[in-house]
Amino acid sequence: MSPSRHARLLFQALAVWGLFWLGGFPDYYRQYPDSGMAVFCVLLSVGISLGALLTLRKGPPGRRLRRAFWIAFYYTVPFAVLDGWYCGIHLGHGGAFLGRYWYLTVFYLTPWLTFLPTALVLNRPAAGKRPE
Numbered sequence: 753m754s755p756s757r758h759a760r761l762l763f764q765a766l767a768v769w770g771l772f773w774l775g776g777f778p779d780y781y782r783q784y785p786d787s788g789m790a791v792f793c794v795l796l797s798v799g800i801s802l803g804a805l806l807t808l809r810k811g812p813p814g815r816r817l818r819r820a821f822w823i824a825f826y827y828t829v830p831f832a833v834l835d836g837w838y839c840g841i842h843l844g845h846g847g848a849f850l851g852r853y854w855y856l857t858v859f860y861l862t863p864w865l866t867f868l869p870t871a872l873v874l875n876r877p878a879a880g881k882r883p884e
Contacts, residue, residue, distance in 0.1 A: 764826075793858060808820055817872065820867035823863065828863050831856070836849070
């Protein structure tokens with residue numbers, strides 16, 4: 753990927769984190785019951801899975817896995833760093849924020865468990881072809 757594509761993907765991920773952060777006011781989603789957050793996480797996971805399919809099926813198959821890696825990277829590492837700063841340092845929860853804000857923590861893994869396998873499945877020779 754070119755440096756401009758890396759920068760664009762990073763900016764996009766930071767904007768998504770910012771919108772998610774704003775949407776969580778005033779208590780970064782702690783104002784909602786865990787059951788509601790669990791439903792939200794399931795729905796968001798389905799959306800991420802569909803997004804992975806739509807995003808990765810475009811472009812040449814030889815670049816899918818590399819593209820999936822970078823998408824997963826930019827949608828997890830900066831999120832974890834920013835959440836660690838905000839929840840761990842700013843709010844004073846330290847490392848305990850990983851359990852307290854479990855609905856954030858699950859999404860430090862979800863893109864890795866979604867985008868990379870999706871790229872591998874789409875790269876299979878029969879992927880996307882209908883039986884004749």
